[in-house]
Amino acid sequence: MQPVTTSQFTEFEPRLIEEIEKSGILKKMGAGEELMRPGMYVRSIPIILSGSLKIMRQDDGGNETFLYFLTKGDTCAMSLTCCSANRPSTVRAVAEEPTELIMVPVEKLDQWMTMYPSWKIFVFQAYQRRFDDMLEAVDSLAFRRMDERIWRLLKKKAALQEKRFVYSTHQELADELSTSREVVTRLLKKLEGMGKIKTHRNRIEIIEVRGETVRK
DNA sequence: ACATTAAGTGATT
DNA sequence: AATCACTTAATGT
Numbered sequence: 001m002q003p004v005t006t007s008q009f010t011e012f013e014p015r016l017i018e019e020i021e022k023s024g025i026l027k028k029m030g031a032g033e034e035l036m037r038p039g040m041y042v043r044s045i046p047i048i049l050s051g052s053l054k055i056m057r058q059d060d061g062g063n064e065t066f067l068y069f070l071t072k073g074d075t076c077a078m079s080l081t082c083c084s085a086n087r088p089s090t091v092r093a094v095a096e097e098p099t100e101l102i103m104v105p106v107e108k109l110d111q112w113m114t115m116y117p118s119w120k121i122f123v124f125q126a127y128q129r130r131f132d133d134m135l136e137a138v139d140s141l142a143f144r145r146m147d148e149r150i151w152r153l154l155k156k157k158a159a160l161q162e163k164r165f166v167y168s169t170h171q172e173l174a175d176e177l178s179t180s181r182e183v184v185t186r187l188l189k190k191l192e193g194m195g196k197i198k199t200h201r202n203r204i205e206i207i208e209v210r211g212e213t214v215r216k
Numbered sequence: 217a218c219a220t221t222a223a224g225t226g227a228t229t
Numbered sequence: 230a231a232t233c234a235c236t237t238a239a240t241g242t
Contacts, residue, residue, distance in 0.1 A: 146230070169222065180231055185223060201222060201239055217242105224237070229230105 016116045020047070024102035029095040036079075036093040041086070044103040045079040048072055051099025052160050056092045056176070065141070066153065066176035068133035069096065069160060077130035080123060084109060097161060147187045149177055154197065158206045166204045 012020070025044070029035065029051070036042060038058050046053075053070040055078070070076060070093075078091050083106040112119040140149050150173065157166045168176075170184040177184070188204065191197045198205040 170224095171222075181223085182225085182232080183230060186225085186230095189224080199223080220239100220241075222237100222239075225235085227233085227235105229232080 012118045012122070013116055016112065016119055019108070019112070020102060020104060023108055024104045027101050027103050029099045029101070031095055031097050031099075033095045034092065035095065035101075036076075036089050036091070038090055038092060039088045041088050042079050042082055042106075044105045045075055045083055045109065046101040046103055047075050049100040049102060052096040053093045053099060053101075054096045054176075056094065057090075058092055063178050064092065064175055065137075065178045067091065067137045068130070069156065071160065074129070075122070075126045077127050080109070080126065096157075146177070146179060146183060147190060150184060150187050151191060151196065153177065154191075154204060154206060164206045166206065167202060168204065169202055 024047070026049075027046070035046065035053060048070055050072055052072075053076070055067045055070060055076070056064045057067050058064050076093065078089055078093075081087070082089055113123065140152070144152070153173065153176065154166055157168065158164060170188065171181045174181045174184045188197065188199050192199055196206070196208050198207055
């Protein structure tokens, strides 16, 4: 396996990094490609090297709601639980952009937990971070108005790729926020009127965040 | 030029 | 904020 792994995880013991390189499988995903869907059993857990994964919740009717993003150095808490409990996934994971990850087989999980302190910390941190993300998602759904939810999502997406363009259609944003396309269009129009963004076909330009003009 | 897909809008609930 | 019905604009073939 490539040295790409070593450079990303300096907090791991060298021996653990060796093991990850030995038993992990490098996987490259294109934007929009699906890694996991509800009901799917997973037998390996992903560690993200570059890019990002979008984690979505699905209701019985197939309506989706955005939960959180996983980025470099993250792992999927859902995979950890599902793997060890041998239960199917309850979320959907889609590559938000071209993404590279290492798939580590489940068997190694317990083994490494006892062998490497850094792995244990890594796993705990993964849970903690996802828990925080989940709370944020709940706040968003329960307490925030739609216009604020859209604005936050846009900023998050822009920050993800460190670009001022967000390549999403109104329909895609609507799906992620589980609202209708028309509502997204209207609220984007409002944000545009406030000078925060500029809308184009298939992409949205972030103009200003907290009074500062976005560069790049 | 034509078809398709994305975006904009008024009216209604 | 959701839904409907329709228009307009951008893009692909």
